[in-house]
Amino acid sequence: MWxxxxxxxxxxxxxxxxxxxxxxxxxxxxxxxxxxxxxxxxMLWGIDCLIGASVSPKMAVEVAPSLYFVEVLxxxxxxxxxxxxxxxxxxxxxxxxxxxxxxxxxxxFTLFRTVNVNERQLLLGTVVSAAALGILEICMERFxxxxxxxxxxxxxxxxxxxxxxxxxxxxxxxxxxxxxxDMKHHMKMLAxxxxxxxxxxxxxxxxSMGAFMDKGEEYVSSGNERxxxxxxxxxSRAKSAGIAVEWDIQIPEQLDMSPxxxxxxxxxxxxxxxxxxxxxxxxxxxxxxxxxxxxxxxTMRNTYSASKAKAAALPSGAAPAWTAASxxxxxxxxxxxxxxxxxxxxLTVNTEGDMFEANVILFLQESDTPSAx
Numbered sequence: 001m002w003x004x005x006x007x008x009x010x011x012x013x014x015x016x017x018x019x020x021x022x023x024x025x026x027x028x029x030x031x032x033x034x035x036x037x038x039x040x041x042x043m044l045w046g047i048d049c050l051i052g053a054s055v056s057p058k059m060a061v062e063v064a065p066s067l068y069f070v071e072v073l074x075x076x077x078x079x080x081x082x083x084x085x086x087x088x089x090x091x092x093x094x095x096x097x098x099x100x101x102x103x104x105x106x107x108x109f110t111l112f113r114t115v116n117v118n119e120r121q122l123l124l125g126t127v128v129s130a131a132a133l134g135i136l137e138i139c140m141e142r143f144x145x146x147x148x149x150x151x152x153x154x155x156x157x158x159x160x161x162x163x164x165x166x167x168x169x170x171x172x173x174x175x176x177x178x179x180x181x182d183m184k185h186h187m188k189m190l191a192x193x194x195x196x197x198x199x200x201x202x203x204x205x206x207x208s209m210g211a212f213m214d215k216g217e218e219y220v221s222s223g224n225e226r227x228x229x230x231x232x233x234x235x236s237r238a239k240s241a242g243i244a245v246e247w248d249i250q251i252p253e254q255l256d257m258s259p260x261x262x263x264x265x266x267x268x269x270x271x272x273x274x275x276x277x278x279x280x281x282x283x284x285x286x287x288x289x290x291x292x293x294x295x296x297x298x299t300m301r302n303t304y305s306a307s308k309a310k311a312a313a314l315p316s317g318a319a320p321a322w323t324a325a326s327x328x329x330x331x332x333x334x335x336x337x338x339x340x341x342x343x344x345x346x347l348t349v350n351t352e353g354d355m356f357e358a359n360v361i362l363f364l365q366e367s368d369t370p371s372a373x
Contacts, residue, residue: 008052008123015130016045018137019075019096025140026092027084040078044071057122061115064101071097099136104129154335219245222289223253230263231287234270243274243283251291256365261339265298265360268332273302276356280305291364298360306354336360 020041024030030037047070055063072093079089108125109115117125186205193202220231231249238245255262269287277283285302336358337347345362 005053008126009049011123011127011130012045012048012052015100015133016041016048018130018134019044022096022137022140023075023079023082023092025137025144026096027079027082027088029083030081034081037078037081040074040081044074044078047074052126057117057119060122061105064105068097068101100129100133103132107132154338220247220249222249222251224251224255225253226259227251227255227262227266227289230266234266235287238270238274238285241274241283243277243285246284246286248286248288248290251289251296255291255296257296257343257362261342264339265336268336269298269300269358269360272332272358273300273356276304277302280354294364296362296364298362299357301355301357303354304351304356306351333358 020034020037023037048067051063051067052060075096076089076093079093082089104125105115107128108117108121111125111128112121190202190205193199193205219235220228222228227249231247235245235247266287270285273285277285280303282303285300288297288299290297333347333349340347340360340362343362343364345360348359350357350359
């Protein structure tokens, strides 16, 4: 006798709890604490239980619009205790009970082919619709967490990119300071030689200064200053780690591409390659960039250990799962694919013998500046 009313109370309590979670998810966090909002939700639960216990199943259809209106008002009142915009409050208050109500009567009609049902059938429809709402909330929560994880991952990537840019700027500043410091001594030495009439010695000294400056670590000079700075920094890091690096850069002075996006692609390609070559006796990598009629092709080839990569039989286009820094390698490729997608491009990876190759194709707006040869 008491089983069905108690079950109804528990079902309505579960539904109101799902309402609270959906409001928290769709509107925002609580302004102070959740107690004031919980009081309103408790009122909503009491009203729903009272109507459910006092109204016959045949009248349930007739009172459904009135009950919906009451739920909208109470939800809208509770929404003011959440930190969110007005449009979020209004939409949540309107759509949440609408989704439940429409779903409930749709389920009842689907199961029994009529809305004139008895108490048990109405209770079954209520339970099923509440369960469906709970499943929907779980899916929404998982989607929200996945999105937060992606945003956190992208933010970490952005921080690393800015750190790389900072290192490039710091190296340039250090080079300027060093040159300024040395130039004082060089100018004094030249002045002394000229003052003493040592013309030949002064010319020889100037020649040696020119030879020294030619040995500066500006590996890439395509004319695209932003890309050159990133490449020179990455090549310098790789060489300092004992990695043999070759490059072929043929790009124009201007590319219709965000500097941040190019930093993401190049930095991740270099970091993945440098991680991979740590496992081999002959660490080598090769970077190639070629621009032609709006299409930018970037290729990174590096030696790798097939045994340690667990890649004895990789399918075409599959990336090896590095035993060292494999998670970072996966995130790096994911971020490269994300950026490539912005330019309607793609990332493909292949292995051949002891070489791993990553190819990025980007479709940019065609530049008027000819590519550097």
